[in-house]
Amino acid sequence: MTEFSTLTLEVTDGVAVVTFSRPEQMNTFTPTSMLELMKVFDITDADDAVKSVIVTGSGRAFCAGADLGEGGNTFNYHKRDASEQIMVGGIRRDGGGRVSLRIFQSLKPVIAACNGAAVGVGATMQLPMDFRLASATARYGFVFARRGIVPEACSSWFLPRLVGMPTALEWVYSGRVFNADEALAKGLVQSLHAPEDLMPAAMEFARKLTEASAPVSVALSRQMLWRGFGATHPMEGHIMESRALASRGKNTDTAEGVAAFKEKREAHFPNKVSSDYPDLFDPEPDFR
Numbered sequence: 001m002t003e004f005s006t007l008t009l010e011v012t013d014g015v016a017v018v019t020f021s022r023p024e025q026m027n028t029f030t031p032t033s034m035l036e037l038m039k040v041f042d043i044t045d046a047d048d049a050v051k052s053v054i055v056t057g058s059g060r061a062f063c064a065g066a067d068l069g070e071g072g073n074t075f076n077y078h079k080r081d082a083s084e085q086i087m088v089g090g091i092r093r094d095g096g097g098r099v100s101l102r103i104f105q106s107l108k109p110v111i112a113a114c115n116g117a118a119v120g121v122g123a124t125m126q127l128p129m130d131f132r133l134a135s136a137t138a139r140y141g142f143v144f145a146r147r148g149i150v151p152e153a154c155s156s157w158f159l160p161r162l163v164g165m166p167t168a169l170e171w172v173y174s175g176r177v178f179n180a181d182e183a184l185a186k187g188l189v190q191s192l193h194a195p196e197d198l199m200p201a202a203m204e205f206a207r208k209l210t211e212a213s214a215p216v217s218v219a220l221s222r223q224m225l226w227r228g229f230g231a232t233h234p235m236e237g238h239i240m241e242s243r244a245l246a247s248r249g250k251n252t253d254t255a256e257g258v259a260a261f262k263e264k265r266e267a268h269f270p271n272k273v274s275s276d277y278p279d280l281f282d283p284e285p286d287f288r
Contacts, residue, residue: 004039007019007037014052015053016047020033021058023059094153111131120147132183132190133201135195162188220248224237247278
């Protein structure tokens, strides 16, 4: 198992649990945690034992935003180590955005189990995750305007789509920190749990989510739904679905799924994400 310095990775009953492991620093986000989090999703995509992924924090925070150890130069990319940066179109790329794009590309469902403070990138990195469960004591904040910066981690794309434009604008303009009840009421999170019940609830949800499903079908469906989110016409969805159906229909998973239904038994899907996931989508710019 790969060793990490800012997080841990454990796989139990088909569920990979990624835990930010710097509780004394409130699990703040650093260039190292960016690279390690991206590496984690490389690992979970390649591991056929993993059916879904949970991301959570240790201590009092999920992730309390960027590590501000550089003081006023924290967000000054021109004074950061060039080896940490990747350019696109002459622009230094935002590290949180690189993480969000990697999560977007995940071939396994991703669940946030928000155990505490989720501020700045700690909130925005949860947006491309499929589901967000939260402790009743969790708190969220899109605090960028209060730090003199702007939204990052692709949140200008994700946040309005998840909670609607008026809510996104109010949260971003004000930069205020709000509680888990408001996050639930506005649709940012799907459910609230007592702190001690959060991880058991997330584990149960993760296991039930895919226990009867074909892994390759789940991987394709995740990409189809997220990519379709930004489509401009239903024809784009029709073309994507037709291509995916043609690919799946000729595979042994489909024959097994139909046979299991007709024979009234549990299906045992033979196809693996690591070897049988089809390359059906247009190439994208390097998300790393």
